[in-house]
Amino acid sequence: MTYASRPTVAEIDLRNLQFNFRTCRSFLGKDIRILAVVKADAYGHGAIECSKVLEKEGADWLGVATPEEAVEIRLSGVFSPILCFGGFWPGQEAMLIQHNITPVIFELSQAAAIDQAAKTVGRRWPVHVKVDTGMGRLGVRWDQASSFAMELGRFENLTIEGLMTHFASADDLSQNDFTELQTSRFHDSLFQFNAAGHSPAFTDLSNSPGAIVKGARGGNMVRLGGVLYGLAEDILPAGINKPELKPVLSLVSEISHLKTMPAGESVGYGRTFVTQRPSTVAAIPIGYNDGYRRVFSDRAKVIIRGNLAPVIGRISMDWTMVDVTNVPDASLGDKVVLIGNEGRGTIRTEDLSRIAQTISYEVTCGISRRVPRLYVRETTKSDAPLMEK
Ligand SMILES: *Cc1c(COP(=O)(O)O)cnc(C)c1O
Numbered sequence: 001m002t003y004a005s006r007p008t009v010a011e012i013d014l015r016n017l018q019f020n021f022r023t024c025r026s027f028l029g030k031d032i033r034i035l036a037v038v039k040a041d042a043y044g045h046g047a048i049e050c051s052k053v054l055e056k057e058g059a060d061w062l063g064v065a066t067p068e069e070a071v072e073i074r075l076s077g078v079f080s081p082i083l084c085f086g087g088f089w090p091g092q093e094a095m096l097i098q099h100n101i102t103p104v105i106f107e108l109s110q111a112a113a114i115d116q117a118a119k120t121v122g123r124r125w126p127v128h129v130k131v132d133t134g135m136g137r138l139g140v141r142w143d144q145a146s147s148f149a150m151e152l153g154r155f156e157n158l159t160i161e162g163l164m165t166h167f168a169s170a171d172d173l174s175q176n177d178f179t180e181l182q183t184s185r186f187h188d189s190l191f192q193f194n195a196a197g198h199s200p201a202f203t204d205l206s207n208s209p210g211a212i213v214k215g216a217r218g219g220n221m222v223r224l225g226g227v228l229y230g231l232a233e234d235i236l237p238a239g240i241n242k243p244e245l246k247p248v249l250s251l252v253s254e255i256s257h258l259k260t261m262p263a264g265e266s267v268g269y270g271r272t273f274v275t276q277r278p279s280t281v282a283a284i285p286i287g288y289n290d291g292y293r294r295v296f297s298d299r300a301k302v303i304i305r306g307n308l309a310p311v312i313g314r315i316s317m318d319w320t321m322v323d324v325t326n327v328p329d330a331s332l333g334d335k336v337v338l339i340g341n342e343g344r345g346t347i348r349t350e351d352l353s354r355i356a357q358t359i360s361y362e363v364t365c366g367i368s369r370r371v372p373r374l375y376v377r378e379t380t381k382s383d384a385p386l387m388e389k
Pocket of ligand 1: 039166206209225227235
């Protein structure tokens with residue numbers, strides 16, 4: 001038997017994910033391969049469901065951060081090639097091979113571990129090598145690419161199937177010179193790999209802003225995350241030509257408690273909000289444990305009956321209070337939109353990330369496991385929207 005549940009849910013519109021994939025593909029042109037990034041549970045959107053849609057749409061690769069994320073997707077019945085950006089940790093080689101996962105490597109110890117594990121299954125294993133061209137994070141430094149490429153030559157059970165780098169500031173056109181510098185360092189490194197006898201079939205540099213600003217930049221694949229989820233306002237430079245994108249995630253709940261309060265009374269911890277007039281106040285069952293962050297206190301707005309209504313007082317672990325005095329006929333059980341649109345109101349993830357002085361990715365990634373994802377799929381033949389958990 002299933003019980004009813006708390007009404008706080010993240011609605012994931014898989015039709016918009018599909019739409020964004022298609023607009024990006026046609027914007028980039030069909031010669032550029034697309035690796036769809038589904039790490040971090042698809043930026044909080046649900047890695048399994050999103051991977052299935054992206055696989056069906058023809059994504060050439062899926063990308064994750066860890067072997068654990070890769071295996072979760074593989075075991076759900078996804079057959080696409082999966083690239084694990086963050087490498088792996090000692091003892092995880094067998095898991096990669098068993099589940100047909102391709103690791104990114106940047107240390108010789110990783111090459112040795114995969115080489116050994118590949119030998120035991122009697123076949124060569126593909127790896128992609130990450131070159132650090134200026135991100136200063138993961139990757140073999142570009143000025144070490146030549147010696148690394150030569151050392152890789154001694155592993156008989158490895159194929160260098162891909163070479164990649166990651167941009168530090170492709171979203172900032174004022175730093176375009178640095179992105180171009182990273183690009184030329186990458187192409188130098190590729191030359192060194194070729195000279196050492198490796199011929200990577202996949203060469204990829206661009207993330208979302210890198211790709212939308214300037215395509216594959218001489219590589220043959222791009223790695224798209226944010227734009228697929230419609231998170232672009234704070235990721236892409238303003239004023240550039242870009243594909244049409246639709247937000248995929250909405251965050252909704254319901255009014256669980258309503259009360260009227262006279263003027264001069266306080267709401268919530270710390271008494272940061274005091275009613276200035278007789279007020280109608282609603283309690284919404286969402287709090288910072290759900291990822292509706294405390295920094296939104298007294299600053300965010302929600303949509304009820306198509307009207308914007310302000311969050312008042314401190315957001316607590318499980319509850320958020322909203323002033324609904326100006327919402328005509330606000331009632332118990334009314335739908336509350338915290339991210340999304342309804343009537344005259346629109347609240348974008350980017351509006352909340354601005355309040356938190358962060359980027360939209362951190363907001364969607366931060367929506368916790370306590371919030372069920374509800375998937376909205378393609379309309380069926382009967383044209384009824386099919387909602388499925
Ligand atoms: C996360 C990530 C991406 C995707 O970046 P977006 O800005 O979301 O497109 C691409 N490449 C690597 C290596 C990443 O870690």
